[in-house]
Amino acid sequence: MGGTIGVGEDVVDLLLSVRPGRGCTVVEVRGELDMATSPQLRERLQGLVDAGDRQVVMDLAGVRFMDSSGLGALVATFKALREVGGRLCLAAVQPAVRSVLTVTSVDRVIQVYDSVPAAEADVPFTDHATDR
DSSP states (O other): OOOOEEETTEEEOEEEEEEEOSSSEEEEEEEEESTTTHHHHHHHHHHHHHTTOOEEEEEEEEEEEEOHHHHHHHHHHHHHHHHTTOEEEEESOOHHHHHHHHHTTGGGTSEEESSHHHHHHTSOOOOOGGGO
């Protein structure tokens, strides 16, 4: 589930890949989360929720910039997962993105981990297939 998203004549780099993690789904995001790319991110994340994913770890190591629309996509996904008893957490957040999370206090609502393995280690164990 990756690729380059083209908007008009501009090519916007947003690469997404999804893989099974330890008790969760890991979404690796690379590029910039801004007005041009956030709708696609939100749509793909909602697709995971609709497909039954409940524990989602977003690996943001490759995200160098995020504006308010990117923040909105994360918050919308957090709320969608919470409504179905799931959880979203963020991992490997770069300093520029962490600054946005801190200034907006989103890091007080969505848990942020130093690495994907640290986030995976904190996923609640469940043996329900729909709680992947």
